[in-house]
Amino acid sequence: MSYTGPGFDPPQPRRSRRGPLTVALAALVPGALLGWAVYAAVGGSGDDEGPGSTAASASPSASASASSRTSSPAPSASSEDEKPGAPAAASGPLRGRVVVIDPGHNPENFKHTAEINRQVDIGTNRKECDTTGTSTDDGYAEADFTLDVAHRMRALLEKQGATVKLTQDGDRPFGPCVDERARIGNEAKADAVVSLHADGSGTGNRGFHVILPGAVDAGAADTRAIVGPSEDLGTRIAGNFVRVTGSAPSNYVGGGTGLVTRKDLGGLNLSTVPKVFIECGNMRDSKDAALLTSGAWRQKAAQGISDGIVSFLRGWGSAR
């Protein structure tokens, strides 16, 4: 069930003699565009990455809701997944480019509450080291989702010649903390970093959103140089995510754009390289959960995000 195509295969209208094909295709395009508009924001915030869904409403005092995680994860992260020091593919358009993938949370975080509740400095304020993340109502953990998509993305990007590094690969007892997650991207001198998540919002709240760093200059945080390129990266990811998955932008944050800017996330505040988060869907909505738990859909998600990164690196990165 692996999705290997280069992009989105639109439904092929039956090719008949003349006009109908053109008409059908023409009808598809406004339909897709309409998707962006139809999903008008209805307010509310359920982002598991912390309080305040937007930079404007960020409130550092509230605590992230770590939702229940009762099932024990299957042992994962076979060592073959990890390729320490493996040389990047010698060819491909992304040869020499470094992509860091940050699989949000950690399947073992729930066993280490004291450690992950430790406060770390994120420049603007202090915040928990990490959180457990959310899960579907059936117990599929966000941390398992993020690792799975990360592995799929790594395969896709390595095929393009990129050097890919994960901030964690199910190979640590907990974390890393959000400040270390940022540091890993910085020290790798990554050309692009994407932090993978799925949201834990209310039923009926659907769709994906990409979180962009707002301009922050406080303490160890200075995002001013990465705001522009990160917006470019995030916009390309959002567009490709729509194209490949067919998912609509969030109907509860971002005003239907699929883009949200925030200044309260340590993983963004402390980054010195272009970086965005993506909330691929809402695990607490049954329709979104049906997508998030599907391997075929996760392959599309990985393809969409990877395509966005490739687009960014080929369009922007030539100057770097």
Ligand SMILES: [Zn+2]
């Ligand atoms: Zn998350």
